[in-house]
Amino acid sequence: MGGFSATIYRIAIASIGVGLAVMIISFLIMIGFQETVTNKIYNFSAHMIVTKYTSNDTFEEAPLSLNNDLYQNYASYDFIDHVQEYSHKAGLIKTENEVLGIIFKGVSTRFDTVRFEPSLVEGRFINFDDPSYSKEVLLSKEIANKLNLKLNEDVIVHFFQNPPRVRRLKIVGIYETNLSEYYDNKFIIGDIRLIQRLNNWADSVAGGMEIFVKDTRNMDEAEARVLRLMNYDMAVQKVSDKYIQVFDWLHLISRQVNIFLTIILLVVCVNMISIILILIMERTQMIGLLKAFGSTNRMVRRIFSYHGIGIIARGLLLGNVLGLGLCLIQYFFKIIPLNPKDYYMSFVPIGWNWEIVVFLNVLTLVVVALIILIPTLAISRVEPIKSIRFD
Structure with a gap:
């Protein structure tokens, strides 16, 4: 041709x-x-969140007991992959030249570091070996740049409560999700035991539970099943609804x-x-x-x-x-x-x-x-x- x-x-x-x-x-x-x-989003906040119903519209949650079957025996539920606790507490970081409001997210040894690892751009994750609470934290790259903070430096965190509390913590890791308006310009990550002591909570109490499911295609069904496992005063929310935008x-x-x-x-x-x-x-x-x-x-x-x-x-x-x-x-x-x-x-x-x-x-x-x-x-x-x- x-x-x-x-x-x-x-x-x-x-x-x-x-x-x-x-x-x-x-x-x-x-x-x-x-x-x-x-x-x-899921690696930072899981697939679903369980908290207690509260009229408080702040980041801080009402105390939730971890003595429940879902937390203690999550492996017995075929649709659940992992359950971990968390707590939030508002505060601010103060340096010689800058002051920045932040949300301290407390996590425990249950925190899924494997899922979080892709967001860790520098340093390492928190070490929980201290018998009291770990004095190590992770900052976002955005917060570190705003405050001109570097890895292995100390940072002063002021927590909002009556009376106010101040803690000196060490930066051991820098994370970056690029989701600035949701995470990077707000959250630092530390030991949940610090929040438990600041709030006078027992070790078996947290602000909420984060749940990872095995099949994200059936999130509505998973939400309904988790809701049936919870008490009447518990709220279950899909993360896709929380960040619906x-x-x-x-x-x-x-x-x-x-x-x-x-x-x-x-x-x-x-x-x-x-x-x-x-x-x-x-x-x-x-x-x-x-x-x-x-x-x-x-x-x-x-x-x-x-x-x-x-x-x-x-x-x-x-x-x-x-x-x-x-x-x-x-x-x-x-x-x-x-x-x-x-x-x-x-x-x-x-x-x-x-x-x-x-x-x-x-x-x-x-x-x-x-x-x-x-x-x-x-x-x-x-x-x-x-x-x-x-x-």
Whole structure:
């Protein structure tokens, strides 16, 4: 095949290939965004939170007893992966030149450091070996930069209560989630036993429980099951409801990508219709000869359909090589940066989901293969005598 037909052939392959590549890249980036943001939120705040009902609208919670079956024997519940306690207490950090209000989040040895580790950018996690309470804390990178504090320096924390209490604590780690308005500009992390002593609580009391579930796809069912295990004065809240603005934003991204997918498929289909019509017009004499020798419209249409499917197959190959190749480059080398204050991450993320890749390939193949049947209907209108003399 040469000349004009070869050019049309290459345009058709490129059209399908670029369309599929854009769809693959868009979906893998979308999945990367969703996974990165949700993992950061869940790793910091778990999937669900259990607290006592209170009319107090501050970060500090009413005391909750940990002598309950969910906390003590969470492994016996098949849908729960982990349970850990926490407490919050408001305060401020004071340096020689700056004062900054913060929320002290107290955690214990139960805190899932494996999930939190990706957010730990410098230093280490708290050591709980002190029999009284650990005097070590983690600061966010944002707070450390605002107050010009460094790793292994001491920091003075003033806690709001009557009378006010002051503690000198040592910075042993710096974390960064890039979720500034929710975590980084507010929270420092320390030993929950410090809050228990400041509040005159027993060791078996905390501000609440954070629950990780095994299957996040059934969060509503898990919430209902946890609620049935709690006393009437307990409140169960999904973290996705607590930070609903972020999850609504992620849902909006998903909807936009689906609209984008529809537009790309529409463009590819229109291109393929045009290309098949051009090929039919260029092969009008051949169609007339085939009909003159006894070929039926169905047989001739099948020839062009098979030819179109061959074009689609080569386009899919090009699209996969191009789309997956660019995603691999971004995944390993992170060449496209982002503003973390706007996007909650410092580079464009790639989330690998081979089911989506296969689905996009099958969808493109099926839709475009069905669409190319439309222009082949023009073959039935070709008359052998006129087409043989067609120039």
